[in-house]
Amino acid sequence: MTPLVRRLAAEKGVDLASVAGTGVGGRIRKEDVLNAAAAPAATAAPAAVAAAPKERVISPLRGTTQPMSRLRKVLAERAVASMQQTAQLTTVVEVDVTKLAAYRDEVKGSFQQKTGDKLSFLPFFALAAAEALQEFPIVNSTVDGTDIVYPASENISIAVDTERGLLTPVLRDAGSKNIAQIAHEIADLAARTRDNKLKPDELAGGTFTLTNTGSRGALFDTPVVFLPQSAILGTGVVVKRPGVVTVDGQQAISIRSYVYLALSYDHRTIDGADAARFLSSVKARLEAADFAAQLGA
Template sequence: MSTSVVLPALGESVTEGTVTRWLKKVGDTVQEDEGLLEISTDKVDTEIPSPVSGVIEEILVQEDETVEVGAVLAKIGDGSGASDAAPAPEQASSDSSDQEQAAAEETPEAAPTPEPAAAAPAVAKPTAAEPAPASGSTGTDVVLPELGESVTEGTVTRWLKQVGDRVAVDEPLLEISTDKVDTEIPSPIAGIVQEILVKEDETVAVGSALARVGDAAATTSPAEVAPEAPSTEKPVEADQPVAAPAPQAAPAPAPASPAPAPATTASAPAAASTPAPAPAPAAASADGDDVTYVTPLVRRLAQQQGVDLAAIKGSGVGGRIRKEDVLKAAEAARTAPATPAAQTAPAAATRQISELRGTTQPMSRLRKVLAERAVASMQQTAQLTTVVEVDVTRLAALRDRSKGDFLAKTGDKLSFLPFFALAAAEALQSYPIVNATVDGTDIVYPATENVSIAVDTERGLLTPVLRDAATKNIAQIAHEIADLAARTRDNKLKPDELAGGTFTLTNTGSRGALFDTPVVFLPQSAILGTGTVVKRPGVVSVDGKDAIAVRSYVFLALSYDHRIIDGADAARFLGAIKARLEDASFEGDLGI
């Protein structure tokens, strides 16, 4: 029975697509989720994966032909409806390779001494046949999964495993970078990495095969076991068993399996010595996994803090080293030498010299995307910034009174940011033009206030979205901001959590800045920058007379697209936020 491959829905406004290239032809065998063809629409170019495993029986749409969503592109079945010419050579080659393999196994037993020359061809044939199991049905393709609605491709930044390495289910294989998020791709099955199909720094489309993982096939044996056999044999006997190590390479990684046992009976001393050292390299590589499987953020943080990852015991799942483990190790290293050398060189201990001095580094994919979007935003919009100063003395007093109970009841620290976010979201409800977007000659007013929170990470600036911010209280906003920021820095954020923002809030005051002029990123029309809260003398009214008192102030800077937002709109919006913060009547909104 055949299965139809149809053109799926690729977006709300996408109604048709054009076949740009077929990646498979009639008679080819495909795996489930393996790329079949490339489709181009007015919004995106992407690959269409196979919904099932089988043989392509018929291609119904030719290249450069445009079809509607839902149209049948091809049919996949068990091969009965397609030409038998394609599967036949595959079967013949597998049969012949089985016969050659059997002959190779019998050759050392039948005539181990009289025909050393005949053994050499026997070695060459199994070696040439090795790639067949790796590329056949014995392995499972690891494909680039969907990482969000708008993510169509990813770049391989680093392979965590190499060909021949053993992996467990859900164990990370590689690191992928997209324009939304950097993440690790886990192995779907347990087995041996048979083949790596995509190199580092190479960009591939969603659904593309990245690697192939299968059972303990003879993928790593020639590299790992062949050097072992000559080292355990005497030099005089090395000429004769040359043919034997290659066929015996397959059972070496799994000495407990019953199948390879008869093939090793001809050289019992060698077989007995070869499996013994084999587990040692595997154990060594497993011990090194805790250091290998760290995210780029953790690795870079360890370099900056001068922490040796090999000396850290991870607290994450499976012993994974997390950011907190590195920070604890760095703090322990700073406090430990403080006792013997009290104040020997305080200046040298606090200053860190970057390893990037005097080097040239390529831009990361995220940095390239940020650069392109920043330039596009400045070229396509008319940006202007308006700044106001807000007296947050009452708000600071409320925060000081409430932060103890807030932490005890919610588990989150109470900062100024949740108050700023709630005040901004409420002001957006009153002045929706600041929350609007431009669509050609139309102005679109969203029905919700989805506030993007700018988060500074080692990879660059990311903006996870706090959805429906105006409907939440301070406790909910504080918890969601803390959760989003932590998962963003730990590379655990889902791509969809970065989409859908209508307005952005950036807290540059967290690093001590008074204010800045932030850049609006399309399609949004405004971004609010909050400065640091500082205490300084201010003029207040006491009994109708002016007096000098210590007050807490903060600058709020609103950058906006002057095409649809006027200066008066910005001033009214900032005035609403200023009034809400200076009034500081948030007791009923704390949520505790």
């Protein structure tokens, strides 16, 4: 490279490191510098604007000692008593809810227009659970001394997170209701629970509990059974990920929607096989996604 070429490059503002020479042995010639100077400058990709970090909220409770609320004391006492008086364990299944997710997306707009209620996955989970309880009533049973009591209806306690603590208003006779009725009653119960407008009897009489841990992003947990009930079903967050499906007899990879269902139960009366049969029934119902006749809207 000659001094003339270097001087010309400096005058034209050309970075010689980015110039491909056409002279003998790749030497950069005067014409190469002029051509590089005449070429439109490559548009630099705009730097991605970094998202502003979410402001951290520091709780004022740090470094303090607070008395338990009356509700927290009751929950604590009941949780300990239930764990001490029962033999609890949890069984988990994975459910492919791809068809259900597609069906929900298809009908949720018209559903809300007709009923005024949003259509989440929870009413489908509740109906599938209620139907499985009818098929396997041992999961809906209670223990009375040395007797097993089988209720005549499926009264599902719905866990609601409130500022005061966890409360469980009851969706009564869930097995006799359609999706629209269940969705409306759950929304109404949850709203009145958070507004502290429930009647005392609306918190009593549950035979089975449904807790939607997925509403806070959890995949699943191992929920605690509260006496006198014998079981509780936890539903995780619905997530999309690759899964193996069979198409025309051939296996293929497809994006699917999955959810984990976790059933905690009292092993004194409910065997692992009972739990597995119950969960298999719920799983089959949800994966089939045949709810058109029960939509009610």
